[in-house]
Amino acid sequence: MTVTAPRILVAGIGNIFLGDDAFGVEVAQLLARQTIAESVHVVDYGIRGFDLAYALMDEYDAAILVDTLARGEAPGTISVIEPDLAALPDADPRAIAMHSIDPLTVLMLVRTLGGQPPPVYVVGCEPLTFGPDEGLMGLSAPVQAALAEAARIVVSLARDLLGAGSLGSQRYVVDSGQKGRP
Numbered sequence: 208m209t210v211t212a213p214r215i216l217v218a219g220i221g222n223i224f225l226g227d228d229a230f231g232v233e234v235a236q237l238l239a240r241q242t243i244a245e246s247v248h249v250v251d252y253g254i255r256g257f258d259l260a261y262a263l264m265d266e267y268d269a270a271i272l273v274d275t276l277a278r279g280e281a282p283g284t285i286s287v288i289e290p291d292l293a294a295l296p297d298a299d300p301r302a303i304a305m306h307s308i309d310p311l312t313v314l315m316l317v318r319t320l321g322g323q324p325p326p327v328y329v330v331g332c333e334p335l336t337f338g339p340d341e342g343l344m345g346l347s348a349p350v351q352a353a354l355a356e357a358a359r360i361v362v363s364l365a366r367d368l369l370g371a372g373s374l375g376s377q378r379y380v381v382d383s384g385q386k387g388r389p
Contacts, residue, residue, distance in 0.1 A: 212246040213268035215365050216325075218259055219251045220274040220310060226343040227282075227334035227350045230357070231273040234330075237358045247365045256313050263313070264322035269368045271361055272310045275350075276331020283349030284333040285357050287364065290314065292324055330361055 219235025221228045235251040243249070248267075252259045263270055276286055295315050310329055317324045335347035346354075 212244060212369055214266065215244075215247045215368055216262060216265075216267045216270040217243075217247060217249040217361055217365065218262070218270060218272050219249070220253070220256075220259070220272060220313075222254050224338075224342040224344060226336045226338035226345065227332070227347050228275055228337050229346060230275045230332045230334070230350055230354075233346065233354055234273045234357045234361065237354060238361060241362075243362055243365050244369055246369070256309075256316070260313050260316040260320060260322075263317045263324045263327075264320065267325045269326045269328070270324065271364055272313075272327060272329045273357065273361060274310055274329065274331055275334040276329060277334060278331070280333040281349070282333050282335035282347060283353040285353055285360060286331050286333070287360060288329050288331070290327055290329065292327065328364055330357055330364070332357060 217235065217238060219231040219233070219238075221231040221233075223229040223232055232251050232253055235249055238249045239251070250262070252262075259272075276288075278284075278286060280286065290311070292314065295311075295318055310327075314324050314327065332350055332353050335349055336343065345351075
């Protein structure tokens, strides 16, 4: 009997033209330069939410989504959450904006399309700004400073999933050291 390692998808999400929204894309680019394990696939999905939804239906054993995550914390704060997939409603694909799709909507879309997402972990960074209406290239200083720590957390999560097959109740909450509000 051959035992294969769990297949894990690491998906960077975000719009590079909206300031800190590029966080997930930047982390995916950092991780793409290193090898976590052969069965860990790092992909920069950017704003391609439909592509991500279909990828989540592609027999992955787990997924780590990396994106901005506004939770009211100090900008640059990294959080890891495990969404309750059983509580997700279905999404109406006709009501989804093609280039502004968030992780929750992607997970709902998977169910709407008849799939079942694998266990999902979201590594998120509290944003400082998404820029003015005309857009903004580049991350704010606190979010830029959180990139390496976020990449480290993603690697740790992936290795935990490879080693134990499940993270159980383990939680990762990291404060990047940036305090205060803008």
